[in-house]
Amino acid sequence: MSMLPQAHPPADLISAEIAIVGSGPGGAVTGMLLAQAGRDVVMLEEGAHVEVDAYRAFSPEEMHAKLRNNGMTMALGPSPVAFWEARCVGGGSEVNRGLYHRPSPEVIAAWAERQSIEALSPEDMTDLALEGEKVAKISTLPGPAPKVSLKLAEGAEAMGWSHMEVPRLYSYGADWQSAPQPGLKQSMSATYIPAFVAAGGRLQTGIRVTGLRRENGIWRLKARARGIWGQKTIEIRAKTVFIACGATQTPALLRRSGIKRHVGDSLAYHSMIKVVARFDEEITGDTPLDPVHQVKHFDPRFSLGASVSNPATTAFALSDRPDLLPRLASEWRHWGCYYAQSTGGMGTVRRLPGFEDPLIRAKDNPQDIEDLSAGLRALCECLFAAGAQAIYPNIQGAADLYGPQDLARLPRRLDPATVSLSTLHLTATCPMGAEDRGSVCDSFGRVWGAEDLYLADSAMLPGPTVVNPQGTIMAMARRNMNHFLH
Ligand SMILES: Cc1cc2nc3c(=O)[nH]c(=O)nc-3n(C[C@H](O)[C@H](O)[C@H](O)COP(=O)(O)OP(=O)(O)OC[C@H]3O[C@@H](n4cnc5c(N)ncnc54)[C@H](O)[C@@H]3O)c2cc1C
Structure with a gap:
């Protein structure tokens, strides 16, 4: 109702x-x-x-109903940065994961x-x-976290890095395991x-x-x-x-x-780069609960996190690796999406005469690219420590990694021309x-x-x-x- x-x-x-x-x-x-x-x-x-639980979270139907331009919004710059903006009653709180x-x-x-x-x-x-x-x-999960989330925690534990289960703006029902939705998002x-x-x-x-x-x-x-x-x-x-x-x-x-x-001179955003990690066992689809773990050991330079890993979000996390998409349908339950997120993204917002939406430009910030490169390496180390069999970084032409010995194949410094960055956290324009x-x-x-x-x-x-x-x-x-x- x-x-x-x-x-x-x-x-x-x-x-x-x-x-x-x-x-x-x-x-x-x-x-x-x-x-x-x-x-x-x-x-x-x-x-x-749109009712908060009218659609499955992160389904194409939800994106169509609640996001501006169906989610296809971009900041232009040395590397283009994709971002999502809500357009519905409640704004971003209706489409986000409520990590709090x-x-x-x-x-x-x-x-x-x-x-x-x-x-x-x-x-x-x-x-x-x-x-x-x-x-x-806000609440913590009512039951065990999904395996895709626990893998990140296991890896961080093995590396000796601090990690946490992040509470969510969510109220879980007593019947969270059997109900169509585990509870009500506190959007x-x-x-x-x-x-x-x-x-x-x-x-x-x-x-x-x-x-x-x-x-x-x-x-x-x-x-x-x-x-x-x-x-x-x-x-x-x-x-x-x-x-x-x-x-x-x-x-x-x-x-x-x-x-x-x-006005619009000082956009700040958290830049995100994604990888998909393959594990021997099935790690997704095992529970209705969302991934909630984050590694905050390296704050404020960067953090690491586990993402929702369904076929649609995994395809998005492999946007620069189309060669892997044919395997998605048969293997996605073994694949988990993870991100490294830095905090130094910068840009501007300007009016574009004749257009409804403004022009967003991402600026070159070498320190942010440094931090993101270090974050990507730490993420891969963490996932191998958790037992990942392979890691696919979302970078054009990147090598697949099959163990810690392959970390040397990661670029020392990411090349803005070949990475697809994204952000969900934009602030500071006024x-x-x-x-x-x-x-x-x-x-x-x-x-x-x-x-x-x-x-x-x-x-x-x-x-x-x-x-x-x-x-x-x-x-x-x-x-x-x-x-x-x-
Ligand atoms: C997919 C996604 C996942 C995220 N995950 C998290 C998370 O887990 N935890 C977290 O803390 N944050 C998360 N965020 C970020 C968080 O949702 C945003 O930071 C927050 O919603 C911003 O709040 P706001 O009030 O500034 O604006 P918004 O939430 O963007 O709301 C602005 C509203 O204004 C309306 N509007 C815009 N222009 C006009 C106009 N000209 N006239 C009338 N109405 C207008 C829009 O339609 C929109 O509804 C996520 C964001 C996204 C998109």
């Missing part, structure tokens, strides 16, 4: 005291707290509401200092995360957004905000209906606006609206901070030089989160909202 009211077509003119653009983790936390404080709020979301970390104390302390951010402390951010966990629950559409609506917030789906301007103390937002509502132009009027469209769409909207200073620190908004998300205009999402974070970002985005949105309301 749906936790949200039936979607309805938009009126030509929508008025509210406060408008929030975007309903991902940043927008959803902001909306719930505002509505619960008794404010008159409308949340505007470009995508549709509280904000990293080291990262928060570094942000506070580098950006001269007022009243930002690691201790407060932990408390804010704990508050948030009362609404979107925004299952937690914060129903709470927002219950507190009187209005949710308008299927409209894309294309620009905003201020007139006589009121923000006027121009929007276009899309999807089932057909083509139609809508105006939204609000005294105060929070933008939470995600790390690429927030700067795109600001730039389209003529707000450009430092960073918070003191005005002289290249920031777009102040210590609490208020956009410099614009009255009653705030940012509330991954775009406002001052850099990469090092850990999976959703917990940090939500804690920061809660912090800034507490400041706004008091």
